[in-house]
């Protein structure tokens with residue numbers, strides 16, 4: 001792994017650095033580039049703007065690795081409030097939610113996470129929208145896919161996420177290509193050992209393309225999450241090859257990253273969905289975004305340096 005990426009991911013776990021970042025006034029602007037805000041109202045506002053511009057949304061209430069049932073309950077409540085607001089504000093046709101099972105109790109007990117995720121799915125159904133289960137590090141993949149299968153018995157529209165960097169993912173794609181199966185394909189954002197994941201970027205890209213083929217050949221609804229211009233070109237070409245029209249798959253990108261490309265694809269008639277994180281626990285998320293791109297890091301460090 002790139003040493004800068006490892007360093008930033010290590011910093012993500014450091015409380016002293018967190019305090020420094022959170023207090024630096026300019027870094028708040030950097031945060032706002034990638035995070036919609038800390039409150040539901042701010043998240044709704046950003047959603048409204050994106051939807052008005054033709055971009056759909058999936059909202060993530062930030063928080064992960066909860067080892068406390070009461071914090072997991074707070075996360076569930078935040079999603080219920082958000083889903084209610086999306087419905088009330090007429091946004092639920094274009095905005096869904098993304099949920100990390102670790103934020104709703106997966107590390108404590110898989111059954112608790114399933115119960116909590118079920119409450120969020122029931123609320124999403126009431127609001128007229130859907131839920132996608134984010135995928136976290138490889139130690140949680142089996143558990144997350146088990147919870148997904150259980151949720152899909154009641155709510156077949158629950159979306160899965162598969163990470164192209166894992167060796168297992170092409171097989172997982174093949175198992176999730178049934179009618180209407182919503183699958184987000186991403187490269188993968190966690191520091192994983194070589195025993196389970198490809199390390200070299202080109203190997204991850206090749207795996208991504210193999211998975212694109214598997215998903216487009218199936219009967220599901222693939223959601224291609226990448227900012228990579230080369231992969232976006234390959235997806236467009238493969239979609240033609242498999243005779244997939246706009247509306248039978250979608251593109252997804254993170255809020256604040258390549259917004260012009262998001263609009264370009266939307267203008268071409270594609271569904272484009274921005275992943276919009278919000279909430280007070282933005283630190284780990286921001287650090288992962290910085291680890292992905294040295295240019296973002298330089299921008300961030302400049303902002304931090306000018307705090308005095």
Ligand SMILES: Cc1cc2nc3c(=O)[nH]c(=O)nc-3n(C[C@H](O)[C@H](O)[C@H](O)COP(=O)(O)OP(=O)(O)OC[C@H]3O[C@@H](n4cnc5c(N)ncnc54)[C@H](O)[C@@H]3O)c2cc1C
Pocket residue numbers: 133134135136161163184186187188189190225226227228229252253254257258273274275292293296
């Ligand atoms: C909607 C969405 C949901 C996700 N959900 C998950 C999840 O559940 N689990 C998980 O592990 N990961 C998730 N990810 C993160 C994902 O795994 C990657 O870490 C992240 O998307 C970066 O990979 P990339 O495909 O954009 O390619 P990268 O290899 O990071 O970038 C490839 C190319 O894209 C372009 N690019 C990238 N960033 C920028 C930028 N800031 N500005 C301009 N160009 C840029 C550049 O040309 C770059 O060379 C998600 C990503 C998205 C978009």
